[in-house]
Amino acid sequence: MTSSVxxxxxxxxxxxxxxALGFSxxxxxxxxxxxxxxxxxLSSGYVAWIFLNSLGLxxxxxxxxxxxxxxxxxxxxxxxxxxxxxxLGLSEVIATFAVGVAILEFFRWMGFVTYEFNLPVLIKGSxxxxxxxxxxxxxxxxxxxxxxxxxxxLFAHHTKIxxxxxxxxxxxxxxxxxxxxxxxxxxxxxALGSAIAALAAVVTLPLGIISINLGYEVLIMALAVTVLxxxxxxxxxxxxxxxxxxxxxxxxxxxDPKWMEVVYLIALVLVLAVKPSGLFxxxxxxxxxx
Amino acid sequence: MRIQAGFRKERIxxxxxxxxxxxxxxxxxxxxxxLVGPRFLLIAALLIFPLLKSITGIYWQNVLMITxxxxxLALSWDLLHSVGLVSLGQALFFGAxxxxxxxxxxxxxxxxxLAIPAATLLGALFSTALLYPVLRLRxxxxxxxxFAVPMLLMRIIExxxxxxxxxxxxxxxxxxxxxxxxxxxIAVTLVCVYGYQRLFETxxxxxxxxxxxxxxxxxAAGFNIQLFKAQAVFLAALPATFAGAFLTHHYQxxxxxxxxxxxxxxxxxxxxxxxxxxxxxxxxxxFIVVPLxxxxxxxxxxxxxxxxxxxxxxxxxxxxxxxxxxxRKYDQFERLxxxxxxxx
Numbered sequence: 132m133t134s135s136v137x138x139x140x141x142x143x144x145x146x147x148x149x150x151a152l153g154f155s156x157x158x159x160x161x162x163x164x165x166x167x168x169x170x171x172x173l174s175s176g177y178v179a180w181i182f183l184n185s186l187g188l189x190x191x192x193x194x195x196x197x198x199x200x201x202x203x204x205x206x207x208x209x210x211x212x213x214x215x216x217x218x219l220g221l222s223e224v225i226a227t228f229a230v231g232v233a234i235l236e237f238f239r240w241m242g243f244v245t246y247e248f249n250l251p252v253l254i255k256g257s258x259x260x261x262x263x264x265x266x267x268x269x270x271x272x273x274x275x276x277x278x279x280x281x282x283x284x285l286f287a288h289h290t291k292i293x294x295x296x297x298x299x300x301x302x303x304x305x306x307x308x309x310x311x312x313x314x315x316x317x318x319x320x321x322a323l324g325s326a327i328a329a330l331a332a333v334v335t336l337p338l339g340i341i342s343i344n345l346g347y348e349v350l351i352m353a354l355a356v357t358v359l360x361x362x363x364x365x366x367x368x369x370x371x372x373x374x375x376x377x378x379x380x381x382x383x384x385x386x387d388p389k390w391m392e393v394v395y396l397i398a399l400v401l402v403l404a405v406k407p408s409g410l411f412x413x414x415x416x417x418x419x420x421x
Numbered sequence: 422m423r424i425q426a427g428f429r430k431e432r433i434x435x436x437x438x439x440x441x442x443x444x445x446x447x448x449x450x451x452x453x454x455x456l457v458g459p460r461f462l463l464i465a466a467l468l469i470f471p472l473l474k475s476i477t478g479i480y481w482q483n484v485l486m487i488t489x490x491x492x493x494l495a496l497s498w499d500l501l502h503s504v505g506l507v508s509l510g511q512a513l514f515f516g517a518x519x520x521x522x523x524x525x526x527x528x529x530x531x532x533x534x535l536a537i538p539a540a541t542l543l544g545a546l547f548s549t550a551l552l553y554p555v556l557r558l559r560x561x562x563x564x565x566x567x568f569a570v571p572m573l574l575m576r577i578i579e580x581x582x583x584x585x586x587x588x589x590x591x592x593x594x595x596x597x598x599x600x601x602x603x604x605x606x607i608a609v610t611l612v613c614v615y616g617y618q619r620l621f622e623t624x625x626x627x628x629x630x631x632x633x634x635x636x637x638x639x640x641a642a643g644f645n646i647q648l649f650k651a652q653a654v655f656l657a658a659l660p661a662t663f664a665g666a667f668l669t670h671h672y673q674x675x676x677x678x679x680x681x682x683x684x685x686x687x688x689x690x691x692x693x694x695x696x697x698x699x700x701x702x703x704x705x706x707x708f709i710v711v712p713l714x715x716x717x718x719x720x721x722x723x724x725x726x727x728x729x730x731x732x733x734x735x736x737x738x739x740x741x742x743x744x745x746x747x748x749r750k751y752d753q754f755e756r757l758x759x760x761x762x763x764x765x
Binding site: 212222233236239351358389392396399403 | 502507509555557558560561565566572576689693721722725732736737740
């Protein structure tokens with residue numbers, strides 16, 4: 132029991148982190164709360180399915196294509212919608228939410244709701260870890276999660292583009308005066324965040340079938356992790372995901388599984404009510420939130 | 422809309438607008454009509470519609486009922502927005518009022534005449550107390566809380582089986598005939614619009630506006646903004662909880678759908694389309710949003726897609742809202758004036 136909680140808690144945390152990573156990246160770098168995140172995540176799942184099944188592309192061609200397509204979709208959403216309402220906080224939220232709902236419900240109308248819609252796993256089979264059988268796909272998720280967190284940290288701290296984006300997030304006017312284009316930076320962060328969402332979709336969706344409601348669920352997950360961990364660092368995000376992932380697994384194992392989704396909501400409300408800066412938030416976040 | 426090069430657009434108040442701003446408004450019938458006309462048209466339309474039951478049929482009477490409910494929720498949203506609180510969960514207030522009246526009516530047998538006002542107050546107190554600890558949050562973060570709380574309450578009721586659990590409470594006392602019911606809710610809506618507008622003309626309302634514009638300077642001026650925000654939430658909750666209580670007795674049923682997303686999304690859409698900050702815009706928005714969603718029913722599940730796209734077009738294309746746009750056209754005219762060259 133304990134080892135299974137440990138292993139599946141870790142897997143759940145990796146899933147949470149991967150799905151929240153894209154949202155958190157966009158929110159942290161361009162300040163746009165991209166409520167279309169769940170829709171981008173889910174539509175990349177469907178796009179991957181179409182590439183694989185309708186067009187019959189091989190797996191290793193379909194996945195990169197999906198990720199690129201999601202990146203382009205994110206950039207397109209920025210240029211067509213968000214750029215026009217940038218800075219109007221409420222309009223941003225409603226515009227991205229409307230885009231998300233439109234995309235998700237469009238897929239529902241197209242009839243993407245049956246059980247045939249699932250993605251193939253990368254490697255079939257499972258492994259036995261101290262009496263608990265774990266399939267390879269879950270291990271792949273943990274691996275990809277760790278890899279992405281490390282890569283993003285490197286990107287944000289040691290590349291020129293990453294530094295430019297972080298500069299933009301810290302002080303827009305100073306960044307502008309140093310010749311960083313605000314719209315370019317935001318569009319890039321949007322594209323990157325969407326590409327990461329697509330990667331998360333391709334890796335995590337094979338665990339079950341693709342269902343529309345997952346799009347809304349992913350959004351709540353991403354919100355909870357981001358609020359919990361704060362935006363200052365990837366460390367906060369990882370710890371937030373670990374906390375929520377284990378909380379979810381423990382609830383599912385020892386209590387009723389139907390409370391599992393409530394964990395996010397309770398975490399969201401409690402953190403904002405008790406410690407609004409997030410668990411590791413610094414002064415900047417406190418100032419933004421209170 | 423492209424403006425010709427070398428020209429700029431200028432907006433000037435119409436003569437009649439300038440004249441009706443002060444005491445000369447009562448100088449002639451034309452000025453009085455200019456002032457009273459739009460308001461009168463709106464009220465007359467609202468009062469006549471319930472009488473047309475034989476033409477419109479009971480279906481559209483029910484649509485008007487829901488429209489007025491959403492209008493009340495939208496007014497509530499607009500008041501919160503005017504204090505700088507963005508609510509993504511108007512369903513909280515709606516559900517609080519609905520469950521309060523359901524409980525009072527089924528448990529103690531209170532008649533709707535007593536149960537609805539009591540539930541309005543109780544529901545508003547309950548939601549204010551619930552939101553009080555998080556009132557210090559700003560912007561999207563307050564919105565996230567209001568987004569999560571109705572879902573949480575729904576889960577709690579579902580899991581603990583209090584207040585009827587998933588089945589809800591049915592068999593509540595019905596309201597008298599649809600015409601009287603409609604008149605009551607329309608009257609409440611109009612009183613609410615007028616009351617809110619007056620509220621924001623007083624010094625008390627000025628504090629609300631100041632909190633929205635710059636909360637820190639209000640703190641610096643020695644006001645306890647936590648207390649003012651709590652009062653604003655209470656005032657905003659009143660019409661919303663009333664709407665919940667009233668619709669509950671209309672349907673004679675209260676259950677988990679009282680916390681449905683519709684009651685959160687539709688009011689927000691109404692205010693965004695109608696124009697925030699004016700209250701009348703919120704009401705107009707509701708009268709566009711709800712009938713529109715009824716017309717779109719022929720599209721089946723595509724309805725929500727079209728709906729979101731309409732909302733998107735309004736948010737992006739007309740951010741100030743329909744009411745402010747119409748008001749500008751009514752009060753002002755536009756003309757192109759050549760831009761004077763600056764001497765070098």
